[in-house]
Amino acid sequence: MNRQQIIEQIFSKKTFLCVGLDTDLRKIPQFLLKEEDPAFEFNKQIIDATAPYCMAYKPNLAFYESMGLKGIATFEKTINYLKENYPNHFIIADAKRGDIGNTSNMYAKSFFEDFGVHSLTIAPYMGEDSVKPFLAYQGKWVILLALTSNAGSADFQLTEDAHGERLFEKVLRKSTEWGDKNNMMYVVGATQGKMFEDIRKIVPDHFLLVPGVGAQGGSLQEVCKYGMTKECGLIVNSSRGIIYASQGEDFAQAAAEKAKALQQEMAIELEKI
Numbered sequence: 480m481n482r483q484q485i486i487e488q489i490f491s492k493k494t495f496l497c498v499g500l501d502t503d504l505r506k507i508p509q510f511l512l513k514e515e516d517p518a519f520e521f522n523k524q525i526i527d528a529t530a531p532y533c534m535a536y537k538p539n540l541a542f543y544e545s546m547g548l549k550g551i552a553t554f555e556k557t558i559n560y561l562k563e564n565y566p567n568h569f570i571i572a573d574a575k576r577g578d579i580g581n582t583s584n585m586y587a588k589s590f591f592e593d594f595g596v597h598s599l600t601i602a603p604y605m606g607e608d609s610v611k612p613f614l615a616y617q618g619k620w621v622i623l624l625a626l627t628s629n630a631g632s633a634d635f636q637l638t639e640d641a642h643g644e645r646l647f648e649k650v651l652r653k654s655t656e657w658g659d660k661n662n663m664m665y666v667v668g669a670t671q672g673k674m675f676e677d678i679r680k681i682v683p684d685h686f687l688l689v690p691g692v693g694a695q696g697g698s699l700q701e702v703c704k705y706g707m708t709k710e711c712g713l714i715v716n717s718s719r720g721i722i723y724a725s726q727g728e729d730f731a732q733a734a735a736e737k738a739k740a741l742q743q744e745m746a747i748e749l750e751k752i
């Protein structure tokens with residue numbers, strides 16, 4: 480899926496919402512546990528209910544890998560379900576990969592060729608040769624961690640060098656030599672508020688994947704105020720705040736309502752462009 484197609488989805492559906500499929504068997508409605516693949520059944524119903532209000536889905540691999548081989552099969556079935564039924568939705572595998580080139584090659588093959596997702600989250604820590612193998616895939620996206628939503632982002636990402644440059648700024652500057660706005664996005668946590676202003680000075684046009692609204696307390700309005708561009712430039716994720724809105728029979732409907740509420744806030748922000 481290319482940049483123009485992503486932008487078209489956002490403006491035609493008036494949403495830049497990504498629903499995070501962080502599917503945890505302990506948190507899904509317990510009556511689903513009688514199904515042969517409860518996590519897939521949950522995902523399917525959440526996807527069908529929320530699809531009108533979002534333009535992307537982000538299954539986080541940790542939740543699937545924690546269920547062993549069966550979980551990997553659930554992940555694959557979920558990707559296939561999305562591709563068959565919602566081909567215009569952008570699929571982000573949140574796996575935070577990155578290793579020596581030889582190993583990154585295998586990660587890239589796995590996610591881009593075998594699972595066939597559109598994009599993958601990547602940790603930049605190992606540098607250029609760990610990221611380049613992912614960028615070698617035409618039409619696919621690398622989503623590089625820049626400034627994450629958690630408190631630990633202060634430990635490394637926000638630290639400054641002798642010239643006052645922060646590590647996340649170095650990641651942004653350096654990585655723009657490897658890819659561009661057509662094949663690279665950055666993760667910036669919604670909890671980072673005004674920091675979006677500084678980020679836009681370095682990457683004015685790149686899309687940002689923004690997790691941290693909802694359960695982590697980030698403000699959509701603040702993210703938009705400092706991070707939005709003329710082409711929107713944002714994909715905002717919410718996982719728990721949407722998919723666990725209810726544990727009852729009405730769980731999918733409740734998720735749809737949460738997604739719709741965010742979509743309506745997003746439509747107002749898009750009007751301002």
Ligand SMILES: O=C(O)c1cc(=O)[nH]c(=O)n1[C@@H]1O[C@H](COP(=O)(O)O)[C@@H](O)[C@H]1O
Pocket residue numbers: 499501539573600626627628629666667668690691692693694695716717718719720
């Ligand atoms: O890469 C991510 O998606 C990510 C980066 C980050 O800085 N913070 C962050 O929360 N995430 C992921 O985004 C999702 C947030 O989930 P909720 O807090 O439930 O909305 C989880 O899958 C996290 O792993």
